[in-house]
Amino acid sequence: MSDTNNPDSAQRSTVLADDAQVDLEAEFQASNVQEVLDKLDRELIGLKPVKTRIREIAALLLVDRLRKQFALTSETPTLHMNFTGNPGTGKTTVAMRMAEILHRLGYVREGHLISVTRDDLVGQYIGHTAPKTKEVIKKAMGGVLFIDEAYYLYKPENERDYGAESIEILLQVMENNRDDLVVILAGYKDRMDRFFSSNPGMRSRIAHHIDFPDYSAQELLAIAKLMLAAQNYRFSPAAEQAFSEYLKLRMKLEHFANARSVRNALDRARLRQANRLFACGKKTLTKIDLMTLEAEDILASRVFVDGQPDSEPGADTAVQK
Amino acid sequence: MMTNPGNRITQGQFSFLPDLTDQQITAQIKYALKKGWALSVEYTDDPHPRNTYWEMFGMPMFDLKDPAGILMEVNNCRKTFPDHYIRVMAFDSTRGVESPAMSYIVNRPKKEPGFGVVRQEGPGRTIHYTVHSYATDKAEGERY
Numbered sequence: 001m002s003d004t005n006n007p008d009s010a011q012r013s014t015v016l017a018d019d020a021q022v023d024l025e026a027e028f029q030a031s032n033v034q035e036v037l038d039k040l041d042r043e044l045i046g047l048k049p050v051k052t053r054i055r056e057i058a059a060l061l062l063v064d065r066l067r068k069q070f071a072l073t074s075e076t077p078t079l080h081m082n083f084t085g086n087p088g089t090g091k092t093t094v095a096m097r098m099a100e101i102l103h104r105l106g107y108v109r110e111g112h113l114i115s116v117t118r119d120d121l122v123g124q125y126i127g128h129t130a131p132k133t134k135e136v137i138k139k140a141m142g143g144v145l146f147i148d149e150a151y152y153l154y155k156p157e158n159e160r161d162y163g164a165e166s167i168e169i170l171l172q173v174m175e176n177n178r179d180d181l182v183v184i185l186a187g188y189k190d191r192m193d194r195f196f197s198s199n200p201g202m203r204s205r206i207a208h209h210i211d212f213p214d215y216s217a218q219e220l221l222a223i224a225k226l227m228l229a230a231q232n233y234r235f236s237p238a239a240e241q242a243f244s245e246y247l248k249l250r251m252k253l254e255h256f257a258n259a260r261s262v263r264n265a266l267d268r269a270r271l272r273q274a275n276r277l278f279a280c281g282k283k284t285l286t287k288i289d290l291m292t293l294e295a296e297d298i299l300a301s302r303v304f305v306d307g308q309p310d311s312e313p314g315a316d317t318a319v320q321k
Numbered sequence: 322m323m324t325n326p327g328n329r330i331t332q333g334q335f336s337f338l339p340d341l342t343d344q345q346i347t348a349q350i351k352y353a354l355k356k357g358w359a360l361s362v363e364y365t366d367d368p369h370p371r372n373t374y375w376e377m378f379g380m381p382m383f384d385l386k387d388p389a390g391i392l393m394e395v396n397n398c399r400k401t402f403p404d405h406y407i408r409v410m411a412f413d414s415t416r417g418v419e420s421p422a423m424s425y426i427v428n429r430p431k432k433e434p435g436f437g438v439v440r441q442e443g444p445g446r447t448i449h450y451t452v453h454s455y456a457t458d459k460a461e462g463e464r465y
Contacts, residue, residue, distance in 0.1 A: 109389075110386045131379075137390070138382065138385055138391075138394070139385060139386075139390065141385070141389040141390040142390075143386065177389065180387070180389040180390075181389075
């Protein structure tokens with residue numbers, strides 16, 4: 001990255017001799033990346049392929065930095081990415097982390113994340129799209145531009161759709177302003193595949209296609225515990241048992257959105273817990289009472305009663321992102 | 322004219338210096354962004370010192386974090402108006418300040434004819450002076 005404060009920084013950085021030695025470990029420590037990677041491991045359950053790829057990218061950027069010390073020039077690696085996966089597999093969360101990691105490695109200047117959808121990029125009438133898309137790109141410069149549901153940008157069935165124009169501008173910027181921003185696309189796998197097959201230019205400009213696998217039942221339970229811990233709640237042992245039963249049943253039903261469904265289930269459990277505390281008529285409650293979710297808070301779910309998701313029909317699809 | 326050394330217009334910051342390079346412009350933009358000011362790009366072909374309000378090139382750019390986006394606008398403006406005066410303005414919207422905090426020219430015409438003095442005879446042998454930009458004798462858009 002160019003350091004504008006001292007225009008001659010490129011010339012000033014001394015080139016090391018051919019037989020000099022550089023300390024990869026020290027460089028790694030200096031970048032504080034380990035901290036972010038550890039946080040990623042701690043706070044994101046599962047997602048093995050994703051974590052592996054992020055580690056690889058971090059390693060590549062570090063090695064690149066060391067190579068620069070020997071004046072071994074190489075092209076700046078392109079880091080535009082594409083995240084595919086089912087709803088609730090943590091695509092947005094990882095994108096935010098990505099911005100932080102790239103910032104620590106000095107790949108992007110600011111490390112902020114601008115999250116947009118089709119509406120922010122594509123206009124309603126002729127001549128509306130270009131300024132809109134450019135506005136968003138300008139905002140994202142120095143950071144990461146995250147385009148959620150990217151496949152909506154291109155609607156092949158509508159010839160007069162302005163999405164194609166937006167894609168064109170994006171492609172240009174991805175190529176010419178590689179140092180200024182990283183574009184991350186995200187969406188469901190099958191639709192993204194169709195999107196790429198109709199936009200070959202897009203596919204070739206994106207170096208990293210990362211697939212987010214679905215979570216297993218154990219992973220979802222671990223996620224639930226993390227979420228509860230973050231909100232200062234916890235399961236009683238019986239409730240934990242009940243919740244893992246709940247997950248097994250819920251995963252078989254339709255509209256299952258991984259971690260997002262878990263979050264919704266926990267929200268409903270908290271409602272039931274509050275209701276139970278009211279109904280039991282105890283005058284005084286302890287801290288433990290207020291923190292603990294009991295089995296009955298989980299078992300009251302409609303999933304157990306009549307094998308239906310709790311949300312009213314259709315409500316779950318509305319929140320699917 | 323003695324007051325216009327090298328036939329260059331001297332308005333705003335840095336105007337006695339040689340033209341800023343893109344890198345220097347970026348550094349200045351960065352400074353303004355760090356202060357939390359909103360930057361905008363403006364252009365004109367009427368460089369009279371009393372001409373305060375130039376044409377806006379696009380909207381003022383609020384909530385940008387990085388100079389790259391603004392430099393892109395500057396270069397767009399240069400491409401559109403290669404022979405106009407173009408300036409970058411930084412607006413400080415702090416309550417009580419609410420005025421431009423920086424303003425510097427980033428593009429100027431190749432040939433700047435400068436200004437002439439116009440004298441007007443008033444009552445009682447008084448003379449009123451004003452400056453007149455030679456360029457403005459032509460119509461707008463054909464001046465440089």
